[in-house]
Amino acid sequence: MFRPMPSVEGVKRHIEKSLCLVWLTMASSVSSSLPFLCSSSSDPGPRVALITGCSEGGIGHALAKELAGRGYSVIATSRSASSVGDDLRSQSNVEVVDLDVTSSISVSSTVSSILQKYGRIDILINNAGVPCNAPIAEVPHSLVEGTFQTNVFGPISLIRAVAPYMVEARQGKIVNIGSIGGFIAGPWSGIYAASKSALHALTDSLRLELRPFGVQVILVAPGGVVSNFPKAAVSVIQNIRYAIYKSYEQDIRTRAKYSQSSRSIPTPIFARKVIDVVLQKNPPRCFTYGYLSWTYSFLYFMPLWLRDRYFSGKAGLDKPLGIVPHMSGVSTKIT
Numbered sequence: 152m153f154r155p156m157p158s159v160e161g162v163k164r165h166i167e168k169s170l171c172l173v174w175l176t177m178a179s180s181v182s183s184s185l186p187f188l189c190s191s192s193s194d195p196g197p198r199v200a201l202i203t204g205c206s207e208g209g210i211g212h213a214l215a216k217e218l219a220g221r222g223y224s225v226i227a228t229s230r231s232a233s234s235v236g237d238d239l240r241s242q243s244n245v246e247v248v249d250l251d252v253t254s255s256i257s258v259s260s261t262v263s264s265i266l267q268k269y270g271r272i273d274i275l276i277n278n279a280g281v282p283c284n285a286p287i288a289e290v291p292h293s294l295v296e297g298t299f300q301t302n303v304f305g306p307i308s309l310i311r312a313v314a315p316y317m318v319e320a321r322q323g324k325i326v327n328i329g330s331i332g333g334f335i336a337g338p339w340s341g342i343y344a345a346s347k348s349a350l351h352a353l354t355d356s357l358r359l360e361l362r363p364f365g366v367q368v369i370l371v372a373p374g375g376v377v378s379n380f381p382k383a384a385v386s387v388i389q390n391i392r393y394a395i396y397k398s399y400e401q402d403i404r405t406r407a408k409y410s411q412s413s414r415s416i417p418t419p420i421f422a423r424k425v426i427d428v429v430l431q432k433n434p435p436r437c438f439t440y441g442y443l444s445w446t447y448s449f450l451y452f453m454p455l456w457l458r459d460r461y462f463s464g465k466a467g468l469d470k471p472l473g474i475v476p477h478m479s480g481v482s483t484k485i486t
């Protein structure tokens with residue numbers, strides 16, 4: 152049979168194709184036998200999560216347990232490592248580290264030693280937080296400062312320490328634990344709500360700023376979840392001596408325990424839901440769950456007069472000036 156002679160161009164194309172095929176075959180066999188040569192496609196071990204505020208009984212503790220159960224290497228941090236609890240400490244893929252989020256020096260040294268040891272941080276959860284339930288006109292300045300130091304400046308320090316690494320790695324998730332109180336604020340919770348609103352705003356900006364680098368930012372706004380929060384809330388306000396709001400002292404204390412009711416969500420259930428959401432390929436920008444989260448979401452879209460009526464009724468602030476009913480029903484005159 153007659154076969155036409157190949158042209159010079161045809162021969163060149165054939166040689167190029169063959170060389171290309173040989174190169175691809177070599178590259179794929181080299182990459183599978185020497186994984187360190189192609190770091191982007193290799194799996195350098197378990198994923199690493201860094202969580203703040205992991206004291207036993209709280210949300211951070213439950214999130215750490217949930218992620219450890221899903222095979223993550225978890226760095227569970229807390230102001231005092233002893234508060235983390237043996238159940239978490241005894242897990243082989245959990246490392247417990249002391250970290251006070253208000254110390255930017257300790258934040259940056261902790262993050263760099265994690266990166267040195269594990270070589271990566273895949274998830275950062277800014278969970279540590281403190282309550283502050285006191286009337287704005289009488290709240291001590293030190294309490295205001297402490298609340299913002301922990302709830303706002305702390306997360307900023309962690310983001311500033313971790314984000315450059317995630318940007319370089321072109322992947323990662325930053326989860327900020329806000330609050331439904333950051334959506335709408337009622338009486339006695341203005342300072343706490345302001346700190347959480349600030350964190351929500353930071354989260355919105357950060358989400359857009361890090362998106363081009365493949366880093367996802369998620370706001371988790373818990374409603375009522377069973378934790379140590381009310382204990383902390385009552386203890387931070389116990390030494391305040393009110394003048395204007397003396398008659399409301401009991402209402403203020405009651406507000407401090409507001410997140411805890413028989414309908415508050417147990418931390419393991421809350422943590423499972425949150426981690427399900429966070430580990431999605433495309434997680435939602437904001438996730439809210441817990442007691443009263445639906446009520447607050449509804450009120451968020453309502454006119455201010457309706458919100459005011461809801462909150463002032465709950466706080467005992469809807470009565471005529473001068474006569475203030477106690478929770479017990481006894482009336483006290485403001486002098």
Ligand SMILES: NC(=O)c1ccc[n+]([C@@H]2O[C@H](COP(=O)([O-])OP(=O)(O)OC[C@H]3O[C@@H](n4cnc5c(N)ncnc54)[C@H](OP(=O)(O)O)[C@@H]3O)[C@@H](O)[C@H]2O)c1
Nearest residue numbers: 204206209210230251252279280330375376378379380410
């Ligand atoms: N539980 C709720 O209903 C609810 C609702 C809305 C939002 N949240 C938010 O959820 C997060 C977790 O709170 P939680 O309910 O689990 O209360 P929690 O049990 O009191 O946990 C708060 C954690 O933050 C830690 N922390 C406080 N200051 C810190 C600091 N300077 N450095 C490092 N850690 C610090 C606490 O450590 P110590 O044990 O040393 O104090 C504790 O581990 C908070 O951000 C809170 O605002 C909770």
